[in-house]
Amino acid sequence: MQGNENSLKVESVSKYYGYGLLGLKKFKVLDKISLGIPLKPPTIFAIVGETGSGKTTLLRIILRMIKPDEGVVKYKGLDVFKLPRNAVSWYRKEVQPIFQDPYESFNPLRRVDSYIFDAAKRMAKVDKGSIEEYVDGILRYVGLSLDRVHGKYPHEFSGGELQRIAIARAIAARPTLILADEPVSMLDASLRVNVLNLFKKIRDDLGTSIIYVTHDLATAYYIADQIAVLYRGSLVELGSIDKVYENPRHPYTQLLLTSILEPDPKISEKIKPLKLSTIELKEFLAQGCKFAYRCPYASKKCFEKEPPNVTINGVIVKCHLYEKS
Ligand SMILES: Nc1ncnc2c1ncn2[C@@H]1O[C@H](COP(=O)(O)OP(=O)(O)OP(=O)(O)O)[C@@H](O)[C@H]1O
Ligand code: SF4
């Protein structure tokens, strides 16, 4: 089962959630998101945004765990919510998730090697005779071995080891795309780089594309080829990581960058600190630009009118500052 395009495309996807008494009022947690992730050549695509920006919601939609209210997700040209029955298991094999907390990804009462054997047998269709060798090879690829893992339960591993086992489970299925939701945020700093390097290796050796979700622009810059910056469910900047990192144009991307580089007092003094509890909903419901309440360049128009998507040097920026008059 395969369409003829080599990409995952998210086309104008919106998702609403309820809030308030009985959840009857709605806010748009994702607002007309459009992006494309190439599968060939294999690409690491970072989705960056602070907490509550809609990153996990977007991944869940791509994984078919929740339906969007508007828009479509196409994988190799096929609408993932209209797959014929026999294509659903194909899609589950092709697109593998890795979650933030490895201890929550495994049943505490189930031996971890069984997950990798399952993925090898059911998804990669590895035959009985070679399955042990296959599983051992996968575990060695992530820095472990079948001997080291055999018969053990999740609590017998450190967080870093268990995240490697989660990665082994994902690649054992021979996926084309991995969706990794904050996969290093719960690991010690010393282990993070190892896991990030492993993602690069997977892209280069196995030809697998990876969507890497993070709140941390520095790790995105370290591994990604392309980046999408999300703010309150809006895609505010999209392009190649080098271009965006060298010359961030959206004021929110500039803020993210100043938080990891030498702080630029000119920008950081002007940008108001974020108080999520008080302004999160207000921003989600904003008529105009969702960043206007914090943006040092906000004008009256920014509060009233949704900014356009402007393409500059191949990068899409959603901001009135770059609008051609
Ligand atoms: N089932 C739900 N019902 C109502 N609101 C929800 C639901 N799931 C998420 N939200 C809200 O939607 C917004 C986006 O949530 P989401 O988990 O997608 O963000 P995120 O970018 O992944 O955040 P984090 O970095 O904290 O993981 C948040 O305001 C969250 O509270
Ligand atoms: S549209 Fe206006 S408020 Fe929004 S980021 Fe651009 S300048 Fe700031």
Ligand SMILES: [Mg+2]
């Ligand atoms: Mg999340």
